[in-house]
Amino acid sequence: MDSPTTTLIHILRSRVDELVAAGDLDEAVHAATAAVLKAQQTLSSDLESIDEFASSLEVRGDVYRLLGRFEEARDDYKQAIDQLDNRPDRLLQLGRLHAGYGSVHDQLGNTERAAELWSKAIHYFETNDPPADLDIAAMCNNLAVLKRNAGDTEGAEAEYLRALEILHRELGQDHEETAAVSNNIGALYQSAGLHEQAREMHMMALEARRKLFGDIHPDTAQSHNNLALALLSTGDSAWARRHFEKAISGFEALGIEYASDLEAVADNYCAVLRAEGDYAHADAISSRLHGAGASAVAG
Structure with a gap:
């Protein structure tokens, strides 16, 4: 592949990044398609031309996925994977492609296929030198969600704990991603009736989120609610x-x-108060929040 063609393809892919960052996904598809077509025009048995074509397909697949055009994203990811043909020098890219390919199958309701592809992504990320640990953690979290939804508590726990171990080691306890996985494990334990464990995981998530975001943040507020439910159970x-x-x-x-999050938390709290016989407090909260909601709508 000649240098001017390679430069043009890179310029087009950089333009895609800029358009995505600006939120102009429709135009980003056009730029990505231009890159795909230019790379396809010069496609040969030369590895560089294959790399440029596969990378352009990956970029367009990512944009399609952001747009919710999952069938088109699926086709681009599959074609890129086929082009790279398990090449040992493209392990990270193969991992990313299988991760994206799995995500579109998940969105399309094909959860078994998604799990298979995410497991393959982990294989590629593990085989890379050095291993792509944070990507492995992300895939483990995805697999945990699938297993939790399927009722496989033990399987979900194993995946979540592997993700947590990696994130704790690589990013530390007080990191947004570590806190998110801690929260997920807490929710799993709570639903499984493991309330003491749920309490500790939600407490860890809350402590990290307060340090990261302060008290006025949706993740912090949600962690307060989650911890409250766990504390009730203990x-x-x-x-x-x-x-x-x-x-x-x-x-x-x-x-x-x-407003919907506020309503859900208030409903939880008011139900607890009424169960404990504190009807006056529950009614006061309900009246206050309904009054605030009416004022917001009127405003």
């Missing part, structure tokens, strides 16, 4: 109340965009 009603109150305050401060 018999700490008074402490649970405090975290429900903090969750409500957090979502209230975030405004109308989080």
Whole structure:
């Protein structure tokens, strides 16, 4: 492949990145398609030409996926994988392609195929030298969600814990991704009736999110709610109340965009209060929030 053609393809792919960053996904598809067509015109048995074609397909597949055009993304990912043909010098790219390919199958409801492709992605990420640990963690988290949804608590736990071990080692405890996986494990334990473990995982997630984001952030507010539910299950009603109150305050401060989250937390809290016989407090919260909602709509 001649240098001017390679340069043009790279310029087009850089333009795709700029358009995606600007939120102009429709134009990004056109730029990505231009790169694919130019790479296809010069496609031969030369490895460089194959690399440029596969990389252009990957870029367009990513844009299609962002647009929700999953069938087209699926086709681009598959064609790129076929072009690279398990080449040992393209392990990271093969891992990324299988990860994206799995994601579109997941979106299309093909969960078994998604799990198979994500497992293949892990294989490529593990085989790379050095291993792509953070990508492995992301795939483990994806597999954990599939297993949790299928009722495989033990399988989901194993995947989540592998992801957590990697993230804790590579990014530290007080990182957004580590906190997210801690939260996911807490939710898994809570649904499985492992309330003491759920409590600790949600506490770890909350501590990290407060350090990262402060008190007025949707993730922090959600962690307060999750911890409150776990505390109820371990018999700490008074402490649970405090975290429900903090969750409500957090979502209230975030405004109308989080009205549905606020309502869900308030419903949880009011149900707890009524179960404990504190009807006056529950009614006061309900009246306050409904009044605030009406004012927001009127405004």
